[in-house]
Each structure stands twice: as structure tokens, then as C-alpha cells.
Amino acid sequence: MKLPRITNNPIPILTAFVLSLLFLSSCKPKEELSLSILLPEAESVAGSQFISIKASGDWTLTIESSSVASADWVWLSSYSSNDRQISLRGSGNSSNVALNWDANDSQDSRSCTLTLSCAGERVQQNFLQKGSDKINGIATELKSDKLTNWLELPATKEGDGLYFITHSANIGGKYVRNYSFYWDPKALVAHWVAYPLNRGLISTGSRADLWDLNPKVPREYQPVLFRGYSGGSFQRGHQLPSADRYSYEANIQTFYGTNITPQRGALNENIWATLETTVRDWSKKLDTLYVVTGCVIDGSTEFVNDNEGKKVTVPTGYYKALLGYKQNASIGGSTKGFVGVAFYFEHRGYSNDYTTMMKQSMTISALENKLGMDFFVNLPAKIGVDLAKKVETSIDPFWK
Numbered sequence: 312m313k314l315p316r317i318t319n320n321p322i323p324i325l326t327a328f329v330l331s332l333l334f335l336s337s338c339k340p341k342e343e344l345s346l347s348i349l350l351p352e353a354e355s356v357a358g359s360q361f362i363s364i365k366a367s368g369d370w371t372l373t374i375e376s377s378s379v380a381s382a383d384w385v386w387l388s389s390y391s392s393n394d395r396q397i398s399l400r401g402s403g404n405s406s407n408v409a410l411n412w413d414a415n416d417s418q419d420s421r422s423c424t425l426t427l428s429c430a431g432e433r434v435q436q437n438f439l440q441k442g443s444d445k446i447n448g449i450a451t452e453l454k455s456d457k458l459t460n461w462l463e464l465p466a467t468k469e470g471d472g473l474y475f476i477t478h479s480a481n482i483g484g485k486y487v488r489n490y491s492f493y494w495d496p497k498a499l500v501a502h503w504v505a506y507p508l509n510r511g512l513i514s515t516g517s518r519a520d521l522w523d524l525n526p527k528v529p530r531e532y533q534p535v536l537f538r539g540y541s542g543g544s545f546q547r548g549h550q551l552p553s554a555d556r557y558s559y560e561a562n563i564q565t566f567y568g569t570n571i572t573p574q575r576g577a578l579n580e581n582i583w584a585t586l587e588t589t590v591r592d593w594s595k596k597l598d599t600l601y602v603v604t605g606c607v608i609d610g611s612t613e614f615v616n617d618n619e620g621k622k623v624t625v626p627t628g629y630y631k632a633l634l635g636y637k638q639n640a641s642i643g644g645s646t647k648g649f650v651g652v653a654f655y656f657e658h659r660g661y662s663n664d665y666t667t668m669m670k671q672s673m674t675i676s677a678l679e680n681k682l683g684m685d686f687f688v689n690l691p692a693k694i695g696v697d698l699a700k701k702v703e704t705s706i707d708p709f710w711k
Contacts, residue, residue, distance in 0.1 A: 343365065344365065344366055344367070344370075344427065344429050344432050344433075344434050345363075345364075345365040345427075345434060346362065346363070346364055346365075346372075346425060346427040346434050346435070346436045347362070347363045347436065348360055348361075348362055348363070348410060348425070348436060348438065349361075351436070351437060351438055351439065352438075352439045352440075352441065353412065353438070353439070353440050353441065354440075354441055355414060355415040355416075355440065355441050355442060355443040355444070355445075356414050356479075357412060357413050357414040357486070358411075358412060358479075358486070359388075359409050359410065359411040359412070359486055360409065360410055361406055361407070361408065361409055361410075362387075362405075362406075362408045362409065362410055362425070363405075363406050364401070364404060364405040364406070364408065364427060365404050366402075366403060366404065366405075366427070366429040367403070367429070367430070368402065368403070368429055368430050369400070369401075369402045369429065369430075370400065370401055370402065370427055370428060370429040371398065371399070371400050371427070371428045371429075372387065372398065372399050372400075372401070372408065372425065372426070372427050372428075373397060373398045373425070373426050373428075374386070374387060374397045374398070374423050374424070374425060374426075375423060375424045375426065376421070376422070376423045377422050377423060377424060383395075384412060384413045384415070384421065384440075385410065385411065385412045385413075385423050385438070385440075386410075386411050386412075387399045387408060387409065387410060387411070388408070388409045388411055389401075389407055389408050389409070390407045393484065395411075410425070410438065411486075412440055414443075415440050415441070415442060415443055416443055416445075416448065417442055417443060418442040418443055418444075419442045420439055420440060420441050420442045421439070421440050421442075422437060422438060422439040422440070423437075423438050424436070424437055424438075425437075425438060445526060448526050449524055449526055449528075449529065449530050450526060450527050450528060450529050451529055452529065453474055453494075453496060453528060453529050453532050454474065455474045455475045455476065456475055456476050456477045456491075456527075458475060459477075460689045460692070461488065461491070461505075461507075461689065462507075462601045462634065462636075462687060462689055462690060462693065463491075463505040463506060463507055463601035463602060463603060463634070463687070464491060464505050464687075464688060464689060465493075465503060465505065465603055465632075465684055465685060465686045465687070465688060466684070466685035466686075466688040467493065472495070472496075472497070473493050473494060473495055473502060474493070474494040474496070474528075475491065475492075475493055475494075476491065476492055476494055476525075476527050476528070476569075477489075477490070477491040477492075478490055478491075478527070478564050480556075480558065480560040480561035480564055481558070481560050481561075482511070482512055482514055482556075482558040482560075482561050483511055483514055483558065487512075488506075488507070489506065489551075489556065489561045489564055490504055490505065490506035490551045490564070490570075491504070491505045491506070492504045492505070492550070492569060492570065494528065494532075494533075494569060495608070495624075496528075496532040496533075498608050498623070498624035499532075499533065499534045499617070499621060499622070499623040499624065500572045500606055500608065500623065500624055500626065501550060501569055501570065501572075501605075501606075502605055502606065502608075503550075503603050503604065503605035503606075504550035504551045504570060504603070504604050504605070505601070505602065505603045505604075506551050506555070506601075506602055507599050507600070507601055507602070508555055508590070508591070508594040508599070508600045508601075508602050509594050509595070509597065509598065509599050509600065510594070510595055512555070512556065512561075513554075513555055513556065513557060513591065513594070514556070514557045514558035514561070515557055515558075516557035516558055516559055516562060517557065517562075518553045518554070518557075518562065519553075519559065519562045519563050519566060520566065521563050521566050522536055522537050522547075522566045522568070523537075523563065523566055523567055523568075524567065524568060525567035525568060525569040525570075528569055531621075533567075533568050533569050534568040534569075534571065534617035534618075534621060534623050535568060535617045535618040535619045535621070536568040536571055536617055536618060537618055538618050540573050540615040540616060540617065540623065541615065541616045541618075542614065542615040542616045543573065543613070543615045543625070544575075544576070545573035545574060545575060545576075545615055545625065546573075546574050546575070546576050546579050546580075547571045547573075547574075548571060548572050548573070548574025548579045548583075549565055549570055549571060550570050550571070550572065550604045550605070550606070551565050551570055551604065552565070552587045552591075553565045553566070554587070554588075554591065555587075555591060568617070572606050572623075572626055573615045573623055573625045573626075574626075574629075574658070575658060575659065575660070577659065577660030578629070578656060578658060578659060578660060578661070581660065581661065581663035582656070582660075582661040582662070582663045582664075582667060582668055583629065583656065585663055585664075585665070585668055586631065586654060586668055589665075589668065590602065590631065590633065593633070593635065593709075593710070594635075596642075596709075597635045597636060597637050597642065598636050598637055598638050598648075599635075599636045600633060600634070600635050600636070601633070601634040601635075601636070601687065602631065602632070602633055602634075603630075603631065603632040603633075603686055603687075604629075604630070604631050605629070605630050605631075605632075605682075606626035606628070606629050606630075607626055607627050607628040607629070607630070607682065608624045608626050608627065609627065610627050611624050611625055611626060611627050613625035625658070626658055627657070627658055628655060628656060628657050628658055629655075629656050629658065630653065630654060630655045630656070630678060630682070631653065631654045632651070632653045632675055632678055632686040632687070633651060633652050633653065633710075634649060634650075634651050634675075634686075634687050634690065634702070635649065635650045635651070635709065636648050636649055637650075642707065642709045643702070643707060643709070645701070646694065646698050646701055646702050647694045647698060649690070649693075649694060649698070649699075649702045650702060650707035650709050650710070651674070651675045651687070651702045651703055651705075651706075651707075652672055652673075652674070652675070652706050652707075652710040653672065653673050653674065653675045653677065653678035653686075654668070654671050654672050654673070654678075655671060655673065655678060655681060656671055669711070672706065672710065673706075674703060674704050674705060674706055675687070675702070675703040675704075676700075676703045676704045679703070686703070687699075687703070690702065690703075
């Protein structure tokens, strides 16, 4: 009997191969679509934060406000565009999209929902901004802000009755820290004001002369200084100089009464002003100069009055502690680009010349011993204990 001839048919084989590929593809896990922000809840002040996006393809990110008819108080921006947008598009993973929000002057909180869509899938993240705890723009409760690891900060002490408060501002189109201060609600002066300084932070503009209340300090715990002090011949002396911050919003913050002390004109208008100018000149030769300006009230028996009759303690001395940084280490070559110096002045007049000013200089360590303080408390974590000690116990030729 003649058997039928068997031929090799390629179709079933190809079909099986394709089906196996589809099976393997369906078993391969997709990259998970995710959307995250560091702070799902923020205070009433203006701010911004970056958004972390994970996606395997093209995506769209949108904002929908659940508190008001429109989401004009909150918006998206990116490296490629600073425009206020409620929707952005991109592809793949991204961490350079920012969520921005305006200050909330209402006592009611407000919220929005971020929605990330990609290939028919979507994930959401809620964001809430707290209502204001202020009356007419002024805080009703005195409280400290959260401590940070900024290099300019001195050590603080829990339970000493003082309050750590910070201010941020729009400088050069970026929302950055302006300065921090350590507030004494009894003496009505800041024991110190700390801030970074460089060309960009000095910026351009002019002196605002808009004397005002600090919105983060209750009125009863700060001096009201729309006019000068009464009860003595003292000037309204800045701790963070107005000329160190010419950008409009940052400059206005230097005129808060919490940045001011009653200062004798013989000091303020002369050698202290010379020191302030010299500090600005030094900052322009560095990448960043970290500054602590402070006053000493120990042993003071003198007081003046603010515009509402509140007593303000007159300091007995003033100081500056300076930590300079040059990234390429052309300055401070043996200490990873860091150099330090400090100054102390009694609250009186001095001969107004550079030589006299430099005679008041000392190492940071010497000023710490004199005042019982610890300046630049975050420096050891940056460069190590030994190098930090070298910076604080020596004066680099850069300062001379």
C-alpha cells in the first residue's frame, strides 16, 4: 500500500513561535507607574518642591484643585519652562518637574490632586496646604522653624527661651533661603542672624526702606519700628545689611523689626559699615561666604522703646563670624576650600579705618570661647572634625 507523503508545514511552527513570544512579553513586568512628592502637606507660606515621576513611556501630569474653582494658587514648572502651568507632558522617568504654591492668607486649608497618566494607566497624589495662623498677615503663635544643616548656622539650645526662624525669598528668579535668626522675645532682639552671601544673592536693585513687622512673629513679641527708637539716641541697625540683599522681596525682609537692633551711630555709620562693605567685597571673591552677625546683651542695663512703648534691650557688643568657601580650593587649599575669621566690637565708636577693623579680628574658635557659642556647627560633617578645627583655629592669608 502506498503511504501518503508527509510534508513540513512551516505555518504551525511560526504560529507557535509568535505565541511563545507574546507569552514571554506578557510575563515581563512593566515598570511601575508612580508619582511621589516629599511633602504631601505644607505650611501656609509660599514654597515649592520637586516631583518624582517613574514611567515607561509618554506621560501627562495635571493638577486639579479640590478647594477652589480654579487651581491658580498651585502650578507646575520645569527646567525648560518657568511658566505657571497646570499640565505638563514628558517621557520616561523625571525628577525635574516642580510643584509650586502661593502663600495661603486664608485660615482655611486648600488642596489639589496631581494625576499622572501614561499608556491608559494613571496614579494620583494629593497635596494639602494648611491655612494661615495669622491675623492681618501676622502670626498669632510664636514657634520655631525646623532646624536644617545649612553651613551658616550656629548651634541652638533647646529650652533656652529663644526661637529659630527662617525666611526665604525670590532672588534672581529662584525661591531660596534668605536668612535665619535666633529670636529673643524678652529682649526683642535677635541674638544672631545667619545667611549665605555671594554675587547672586546680593543681586541688583535698591534699598526698599519699607520698615515692617515680621509676619512669622506675633506683634507682641517683636519691636514695631516704622519710626526710630525713643528713649535714647540709637539708630535702627540692620544685622543682615540691606545692601547684602538688593532683590526686592529679599530686601524687604531685611527691614523687619526682628532684623534690627538699637545701635549707636558712632559704630553703625563708621567702622561697622566699613566691615559690612569689606564682607561684601570678600564674598565676591568666593563662591559663597557664610555669615553670622550677632549682638551681645549680657550685662546690658540699657533699654529703648519701640513705637508702641515696648522695651528693647540695647546690646553691649556686636560680632561677625565668617566662613568662606572656594570650590576649586584656590583659597583654603589645605582645608577643602574653607577659610574662617571672626570680629568682635564693643558697642562704642572706633577709629574708622581698615587697620583698626582688622585689629578686631580673631579666629572663630577665639570668638566661640569669648561668647560661649558654637559657630558653623554643620561644618565638621562636611569636611571632617580635624579640618573643621583647622579652619576655626587659624586665619588664612585671604583675610589679610
